[in-house]
Amino acid sequence: xxxxxxxxxxxxxxxxxxxxxxxxxxxxxxxxxxxxxxxxxxxxxxxxxxxxxxxxxxxxxxxxxxxxxxxxxxxxxxxxxxxxxxxxxxxxxxxxxxxxxxxxxxxxxxxxxxxxxxxxxxxxxxxxxxxxxxxxxxxxxxxxxxxxxxxxxxxxxxxxxxxxxxxxxxxxxxxxxxxxxxxxxxxxxxxxxxxxxxxxxxxxxxxxxxxxxxxxxxxxxxxxxxxxxxxxxxxxxxxxxxxxxxxxxxxxxxxxxxxxxxxxxxxxxxxxxxxxxxxxxxxxxxxxxxxxxxxxxxxxxxxxxxxxxxxxxxxxxxxxxxxxxxxxxxxxxx
Numbered sequence: 317x318x319x320x321x322x323x324x325x326x327x328x329x330x331x332x333x334x335x336x337x338x339x340x341x342x343x344x345x346x347x348x349x350x351x352x353x354x355x356x357x358x359x360x361x362x363x364x365x366x367x368x369x370x371x372x373x374x375x376x377x378x379x380x381x382x383x384x385x386x387x388x389x390x391x392x393x394x395x396x397x398x399x400x401x402x403x404x405x406x407x408x409x410x411x412x413x414x415x416x417x418x419x420x421x422x423x424x425x426x427x428x429x430x431x432x433x434x435x436x437x438x439x440x441x442x443x444x445x446x447x448x449x450x451x452x453x454x455x456x457x458x459x460x461x462x463x464x465x466x467x468x469x470x471x472x473x474x475x476x477x478x479x480x481x482x483x484x485x486x487x488x489x490x491x492x493x494x495x496x497x498x499x500x501x502x503x504x505x506x507x508x509x510x511x512x513x514x515x516x517x518x519x520x521x522x523x524x525x526x527x528x529x530x531x532x533x534x535x536x537x538x539x540x541x542x543x544x545x546x547x548x549x550x551x552x553x554x555x556x557x558x559x560x561x562x563x564x565x566x567x568x569x570x571x572x573x574x575x576x577x578x579x580x581x582x583x584x585x586x587x588x589x590x591x592x593x594x595x596x597x598x599x600x601x602x603x604x605x606x607x608x609x610x611x612x613x614x615x616x617x618x619x620x621x622x623x624x625x626x627x628x629x630x631x632x633x634x635x636x637x638x639x640x641x642x643x644x645x646x647x648x649x650x
Contacts (some may be wrong), residue, residue: 339374348423351503355497367494387438392438425506429491451580455587469559527573
């Protein structure tokens with residue numbers, strides 16, 4: 317008996333890796349051109365929204381296409397190591413040699429996010445190799461949702477402390493969402509409206525690879541994931557409320573594929589235990605007093621104070637879904 321087709325057959329002329337590389341190349345080219353093409357102030361908000369759509373949707377599609385190749389652990393390790401060398405080498409070269417300034421630094425800036433995405437999909441594939449059954453995705457999703465809420469929203473969370481103490485680390489360690497500029501930047505680099513955390517990219521890769529491997533619904537999940545994350549980030553941009561990105565990622569993955577799970581009684585009990593433990597940890601951490609954290613000394617580091625004279629600077633108390641650009645920070649989604 318033939319297996320029922322769960323999703324439409326889609327034919328691609330190129331391999332998933334080729335599409336992944338092509339998308340990264342196009343995004344790097346856009347990053348390179350942005351600071352060199354100033355836009356009128358009247359259309360800047362529209363351009364910035366379009367850039368957010370492009371730099372959120374296309375990396376998701378790139379991850380989806382790369383994971384469709386279902387890399388084996390050995391290949392995933394090679395991808396991870398290559399990405400670490402590319403991303404780490406570019407960051408070290410920029411910071412240690414060019415000091416984040418000059419033409420050479422501006423040329424390296426568009427390539428860093430590409431190296432980041434390479435090692436993220438490699439690490440995501442390595443994590444996916446540890447998942448032996450589709451039912452394990454449920455407790456993993458529950459744990460990740462709770463863990464990201466803990467990091468971002470609770471007083472004990474590490475993310476907000478890092479944002480206050482060492483914003484440069486998040487700037488160098490995440491995938492930036494660029495913004496347009498109304499004038500030619502003196503640094504030759506595009507402004508940054510937001511940062512996508514590496515953990516979000518890693519577990520997107522993990523979930524997509526697991527869905528391909530266990531014959532679930534990766535294509536449908538992608539189609540739902542893109543508009544949900546766009547609306548989620550738009551809400552963050554409009555309200556300035558700090559929100560954890562792994563929450564919609566985990567929720568969409570589990571809901572779209574819910575009928576694909578068939579848990580045993582023991583698995584249901586284990587999942588319930590995980591959910592209870594996560595709830596207890598969140599309840600405890602949410603009731604702890606919030607302690608102020610001062611910024612670490614950083615020469616030329618970004619400031620987290622908004623000036624009424626500078627619409628491009630960010631507000632004090634920057635949310636974890638935002639990221640600083642050179643010399644200051646701007647509001648935007650992660």
